[in-house]
Amino acid sequence: MTIVEACGGCMVITEACDGRMVIYAVTIYSIREVHMANNIIVGQSGGPTAVINSSLAGVFETAKELGADKVYGMRHGIHGFLEKNIVDMEEKIRTDLDLELLKRTPSAFLGSCRYKLPEIEGNEDVYNKIFDILKEYEITAFFYIGGNDSMDTIKKLTDYSVKINSPIRFMGVPKTIDNDLAVTDHTPGFGSAAKYIASATKELIRDGLVYDFKQVTVIEIMGRNAGWLTGAAALAKCEDCEGADLIYLPELPFHVDDFLARVGKLLETKKNVVVAVSEGIKTPDDKYVFELTDHTEYVDSFGHKQLSGTAKYLADLVSEKYGCKSRAIELSTLQRCAGHLTSRVDITEAYQVGGSAVKAAFDGDTGKMVILKRVSSEPYICTTDLYDVHMIANIEKKVPLEWITEDGTNVSQQLVNYIKPLIQAELTPIMIKGQPRHIVIDMV
Amino acid sequence: MTIVEACGGCMVITEACDGRMVIYAVTIYSIREVHMANNIIVGQSGGPTAVINSSLAGVFETAKELGADKVYGMRHGIHGFLEKNIVDMEEKIRTDLDLELLKRTPSAFLGSCRYKLPEIEGNEDVYNKIFDILKEYEITAFFYIGGNDSMDTIKKLTDYSVKINSPIRFMGVPKTIDNDLAVTDHTPGFGSAAKYIASATKELIRDGLVYDFKQVTVIEIMGRNAGWLTGAAALAKCEDCEGADLIYLPELPFHVDDFLARVGKLLETKKNVVVAVSEGIKTPDDKYVFELTDHTEYVDSFGHKQLSGTAKYLADLVSEKYGCKSRAIELSTLQRCAGHLTSRVDITEAYQVGGSAVKAAFDGDTGKMVILKRVSSEPYICTTDLYDVHMIANIEKKVPLEWITEDGTNVSQQLVNYIKPLIQAELTPIMIKGQPRHIVIDMV
Numbered sequence: 001m002t003i004v005e006a007c008g009g010c011m012v013i014t015e016a017c018d019g020r021m022v023i024y025a026v027t028i029y030s031i032r033e034v035h036m037a038n039n040i041i042v043g044q045s046g047g048p049t050a051v052i053n054s055s056l057a058g059v060f061e062t063a064k065e066l067g068a069d070k071v072y073g074m075r076h077g078i079h080g081f082l083e084k085n086i087v088d089m090e091e092k093i094r095t096d097l098d099l100e101l102l103k104r105t106p107s108a109f110l111g112s113c114r115y116k117l118p119e120i121e122g123n124e125d126v127y128n129k130i131f132d133i134l135k136e137y138e139i140t141a142f143f144y145i146g147g148n149d150s151m152d153t154i155k156k157l158t159d160y161s162v163k164i165n166s167p168i169r170f171m172g173v174p175k176t177i178d179n180d181l182a183v184t185d186h187t188p189g190f191g192s193a194a195k196y197i198a199s200a201t202k203e204l205i206r207d208g209l210v211y212d213f214k215q216v217t218v219i220e221i222m223g224r225n226a227g228w229l230t231g232a233a234a235l236a237k238c239e240d241c242e243g244a245d246l247i248y249l250p251e252l253p254f255h256v257d258d259f260l261a262r263v264g265k266l267l268e269t270k271k272n273v274v275v276a277v278s279e280g281i282k283t284p285d286d287k288y289v290f291e292l293t294d295h296t297e298y299v300d301s302f303g304h305k306q307l308s309g310t311a312k313y314l315a316d317l318v319s320e321k322y323g324c325k326s327r328a329i330e331l332s333t334l335q336r337c338a339g340h341l342t343s344r345v346d347i348t349e350a351y352q353v354g355g356s357a358v359k360a361a362f363d364g365d366t367g368k369m370v371i372l373k374r375v376s377s378e379p380y381i382c383t384t385d386l387y388d389v390h391m392i393a394n395i396e397k398k399v400p401l402e403w404i405t406e407d408g409t410n411v412s413q414q415l416v417n418y419i420k421p422l423i424q425a426e427l428t429p430i431m432i433k434g435q436p437r438h439i440v441i442d443m444v
Numbered sequence: 445m446t447i448v449e450a451c452g453g454c455m456v457i458t459e460a461c462d463g464r465m466v467i468y469a470v471t472i473y474s475i476r477e478v479h480m481a482n483n484i485i486v487g488q489s490g491g492p493t494a495v496i497n498s499s500l501a502g503v504f505e506t507a508k509e510l511g512a513d514k515v516y517g518m519r520h521g522i523h524g525f526l527e528k529n530i531v532d533m534e535e536k537i538r539t540d541l542d543l544e545l546l547k548r549t550p551s552a553f554l555g556s557c558r559y560k561l562p563e564i565e566g567n568e569d570v571y572n573k574i575f576d577i578l579k580e581y582e583i584t585a586f587f588y589i590g591g592n593d594s595m596d597t598i599k600k601l602t603d604y605s606v607k608i609n610s611p612i613r614f615m616g617v618p619k620t621i622d623n624d625l626a627v628t629d630h631t632p633g634f635g636s637a638a639k640y641i642a643s644a645t646k647e648l649i650r651d652g653l654v655y656d657f658k659q660v661t662v663i664e665i666m667g668r669n670a671g672w673l674t675g676a677a678a679l680a681k682c683e684d685c686e687g688a689d690l691i692y693l694p695e696l697p698f699h700v701d702d703f704l705a706r707v708g709k710l711l712e713t714k715k716n717v718v719v720a721v722s723e724g725i726k727t728p729d730d731k732y733v734f735e736l737t738d739h740t741e742y743v744d745s746f747g748h749k750q751l752s753g754t755a756k757y758l759a760d761l762v763s764e765k766y767g768c769k770s771r772a773i774e775l776s777t778l779q780r781c782a783g784h785l786t787s788r789v790d791i792t793e794a795y796q797v798g799g800s801a802v803k804a805a806f807d808g809d810t811g812k813m814v815i816l817k818r819v820s821s822e823p824y825i826c827t828t829d830l831y832d833v834h835m836i837a838n839i840e841k842k843v844p845l846e847w848i849t850e851d852g853t854n855v856s857q858q859l860v861n862y863i864k865p866l867i868q869a870e871l872t873p874i875m876i877k878g879q880p881r882h883i884v885i886d887m888v
Contacts, residue, residue, distance in 0.1 A: 048654050076656040106647055112654040199784055199879050203550055206882055207781035210492050210556040212520040217777075240882045308772070312753075328752070329776045333661075337651035340643055340785055343878065423878035434787065434867035435643050438650055438684050 037138035039070040040358070041086070044175075045077035045146035045153065046114065048107035049189030050196075050342045051350040052175050055145045056109055057102045058354025059173065060089050066362050072137060075441075077113035077144070078153055082126075084133060092441055101439040103347060104429050106339030108145075109441055116149055117156045120163070127160045134168055141169040141361040145354070147176035147187070151369055151393035158367035158389065171357040172369030172389050175350070177336045179228035182395040183387045184371035188353055189336075191346030191422035194232035196338045197221055198423060200331060201236035201244060201276060208272040214324040216263055216273045219244070220311035221331055224280035227251050227399045229335070231411045232419055233276035245273050250280035251398050252408040254289055256317070262409060263318055279310055279330075289313060308332075340436050344425035349382065356384040380421035481582035483514040484802070485530070488619075489521035489590035489597065490558065492551035493633030494640075494786045495794040496619050499589045500553055501546045502798025503617065504533050510806050516581060519885075521557035521588070522597055526570075528577060536885055545883040547791060548873050550783030553885055560593055561600045564607070571604045578612055585613040585805040589798070591620035591631070595813055595837035602811035602833065615801040616813030616833050619794070621780045623672035626839040627831045628815035632797055633780070635790030635866035638676035640782045641665055642867060644775060645680035645688060645720060652716040658768040660707055660717045663688070664755035665775055668724035671695050671843045673779070675855045676863055677720035689717050694724035695842050696852040698733055700761070706853060707762055723754055723774075733757060752776075784880050788869035793826065800828040824865035 042059045044052055056073075063071050071089040074081040087110075093099055102109060118126060134142065142157065144150050154172040161168055174181050179190035201219060208217050223229040227249025237243025245266050248254055254277075266273045281289050290309040311328035319326040353370040360368065368386040375381040403415040429436030486503045488496055500517075507515045515533040518525040531554075537543055546553060562570060578586065586601065588594050598616040605612055618625050623634035645663060652661050667673040671693025681687025689710050692698055698721075710717045725733050734753040755772035763770040797814040804812065812830040819825040847859040873880030 044654075048651050076654075079656060105650070107650040108654045111656060113656060195878055200778060200782075202879060202882070203781045203783060204777055206549070206551040206783075206884070207492050207777050209884075210488075210520075210552045212523060212555060212557055235879070238877065238879065240884050240887055309756075327777065329778070330774065332773050333648055333651050333771065334644060334773070334778075337647045338644075339647060420877070425878065426872075426875055428870075428872065431870055433682065433864070434639055434869065435646060435679070435682065438646070440650070440653075440684050443684055 037069045038067065038140050039072060039138045040068050040141040040143065040361070041072040041074055041081075041134075041137065041139050042089070042110070042143040042145065043074040043077045043081060044108035044110050044112050045144060045150040046112060046176065047147070047336060048112060049175055049177050049336055050106040050192040050339050051189055051347045052107070052145055053105050053109045054103040054347045054350035055173050055175060055188060055354035057099055058351035059143050059145070059358055060093060061099060062355035062358040066358060072139070073110045076111040077115065077146075077150075078117060078130075079113035079115035080111065081133065082129060086137065087441070098439055101430060101437060103351065104339060104342075104427060104436070105438040106337040109439065111441070114149070117153050120156060120160055130157065131160070131164065131166060139168060141171065141358070143171050143173055143354075143357050143361070145173040145175045147174070147178065147181060148394055148396060151181070151389050154367070154369065155389045155393040161366070169361040169364070169366035171361045171365065172392070173353050173357045174369055174371065177229060178223050178226055180226040180396045180398065182392045182397045184369070185374040185382065186372055186422055188346060188350035190228060191343040191349070192338070192341070193222075193229055193335050194235065194419050195343045195346070195423035196335050196341050197229060197232040197331060198235035199341060200335075201233045201274070202241045204329060205236060205241055205244070205272070205274050208274060208327075212271070214267055214271050214322075216267070216275065216315065216318045216322075216324060216326040217329060218311040218315045218318070218326065219274065219276045219329045219331065220279050220308070221276055222335055223250065223278050225250055225396055225398065227278050227404075230276055230278040231399060231403075231415045234411045234416050235419060235423065244276045245270070246275040246409045247411055248275070248277045248281050248409065249399055249404055249411070250278040250282065251401060251404060253284040254281040255284065256289070259314065260317060260321055264322060267322055267324065275314070277310055277314065279308065281310060339438070340429055342427055343423045344427045345380070345422055347427045352384055360386050377417060377421055380424070481513045482511065482584050483516060483582045484512050484585045484587065484805070485516040485518055485525075485578070485581065485583050486533075486554075486587040486589065487518040487521045487525060488552035488554050488556050489588060489594040490556060490620065491591075492556060492781055493619055493621050494550040494636040494781060494783050495633055495791045496551070496589055497549050497553045498547040498791045498794035499617050499619060499632060499798035501543055502795035503587050503589070503802055504537060505543060506799035506802040510802060516583070517554045520555040521559065521590075521594075522561060522574075523557035523559035524555065525577065526573060530581065531885070542883055545874060545881060547795065548783060548786075548871060548880070549882040550781045553883065555885070558593070561597050564600060564604055574601065575604070575608065575610060575612075583612060585615065585802070587615050587617055587801050587805070589617040589619045591618070591622065591625060592838055592840065595625070595833050598811070598813065599833045599837040605810070613805040613808070613810035615805045615809065616836070617797050617801045618813055618815065621673060622667050622670055624670040624840045624842065626836045626841045628813070629818040629826065630816055630866055632790060632794035634672060635787040635793070636782070636785070637666075637673055637779050638679065638863050639787045639790075639867035640779050640785050641673060641676040641775060642679035643785060644779075645677045645718070646685045648773060649680060649685055649688070649716070649718050652718060656715070658711055658715050658766075660711070660719065660759065660762045660768060660770040661773060662755040662759045662762070662770065663718065663720045663773045663775065664723050664752070665720055666779055667694065667722050669694055669840055669842065671722050671848075674720055674722040675843060675847075675859045678855045678860050679863060679867065688720045689714070690719040690853045691855055692719070692721045692725050692853065693843055693848055693855070694722040694726065695845060695848060697728040698725040699728065700733070703758065704761060704765055708766060711766055711768065719758070721754055721758065723752065725754060783882070784873055786871055787867045788871045789824070789866055791871045796828055804830050821861060821865055824868070
């Protein structure tokens, strides 16, 4: 957009967005040409996923295609933004190969943060600072790729922009392996994590089958409050795999004694018993299972406890009670950063939600998150849409209780059918010298 | 080989191996044709690997090509063999697709065992039983795919065969992710585990880089006495990855205080500190590090302690001392059964050692293990050879101390150069509905 700004004379000639010239009569003192930049900025926040950079690629490429001047990236989300830790994306992504590598590089390219913006009231200085920086960089649209907490950032920035009557648009791009964002059918990042969990569970079951003695494997899976990821373990059951025997989601209270009794019953007829548990399962008196044992507590800046040790605790209990071998396996961080095993459906949708957010902002939308709308499961068809971020931020979407079996020890076919399309097909990493190649911001 | 056996008359007509007829004069009572079968049997033992079934495919296919009548498989190694838990491989591997799936299926197809044969002296009944079963199935050659303990089985069976003057040949096929077999340059299974460890370490380093705060990640890697696998973490260091900061092998004593001091020093200048440790590191007074904490002890039938908890213990120490976030990540079972990320070099060599063992046995060799001989590292050229199993069984090959840096906190370039060729290229699994497809013996 070019504005011929004339001051001190008698007219202003403005080229509006649609290309028409708008002329206002004013007093002209001098004429100078001012280029009002159409710059955008994008950030990533919260826990990494294997495909969060595909959304970044979608934002970057679409913004350039739609005529953005500069595409800025904020390092370490809004936290880095406040320190003006800002990069020019074109200096970091220079070629089509870079862009392709970006799509296939796990974990946030720009870095992430767990910084939560304070309430607007009483903290206007923080918001003024943000809008000052936005003005300095001539930003017209702000994109934030993240989960629940990140959508809270978009909500607050939108609210403040309304308050100060700023034309800057704020758009949320969904991302979380936890799949716990409201309204959207699912979240980019979940499909690849689910694919990793299903495949790893399958491989662990195969590994456990080799010995001719009784053995119990307890697999601990991420998802502190929502059991979507743990439910993905159910996909290991297929033509060539008997699947996990018990699956415990955090949506229902976990009864240690009942668990032990069921494992004992299974051991009567099976050699290789495999149990998948969410890291967030709690006893009926609302205690995390991992809190039943010794543990070191670490609480992050969102107040989230770091969970770990659930599987170990349960596996030890099994060994003590039944005298058999047990294994505790935490899929841990690998389930969110395994770029070597991603879902092509997921990586494609991650790109699409990034691109759709840019398109919507350029069409004038603000205060919204891009959502995925499933048109059909078989054949799988999914489109994007927009939704008010106020209806999404800070809400956790859990697995519906009717998608968990009545006894609370497995998931229903509905959940399997829901997840299945999301893990389909692969986008293999670009392998260099035997290892997946990544693009790294500090090494560009 | 067909023998026309004539009893009760005056001659025996024998067709020798080379096709010539040999006639002996004897008293003939009756003439009947006896088909002396050339059957072989193969078993798998010890811990699974991602490529152990490629060796099984090599044995099976080569034996059939060289004219074996039946190829039998023993379920759960020598333990299952003693219970005549024996299958006809042709009933389980029926098509070329089955064979291809077998090569790409991790974890022992036939099942495994950790049963160690007793000493011959005083236990002749066990050996007589084994040879009775071999006779019953008309076995001419016996192949055992495994590591140190499995080569002990081949050694003892060979010794007994010499003692009773049995013509049955016994051949060892090397397999172990631990890479601790003597004489052979390396062992099939190691390359794929090393590739998984290097790639996972690289992904974990990337994951840890996203936050703008200090964090220490301790990765626990298999290999109780030999540090080959832990050393593979060094390969994460490449053009696009800074690599692990500290690598501790079990070949040298581990000093907890020195470790903490070094981590503290690193935290002064780095945000993301990554440490790789072997599960088997011990303090100078010969205590496993995991024994410094509470742990549940499980000892397998070879008397091996199940190790786990080293990384957790060290990560907790770091958090306590420096007040920063720490993560303990056990690569655990996945490093040995990740069929979704194998080295093509490894899977090819696994096949070759299986085939070479059969060829050698058919040429009359016995009491030997196939070894890999590295002709050159650059370009990588490797051939197979044979070696007396007595010189291999029960010997553990450790990482040479000169391949560890003097301060004991990393490995030298020599070790990296040694491992690098073994992780090259991929053989992706056959993906069905978004997951790796396996062939499973009980489902055929």
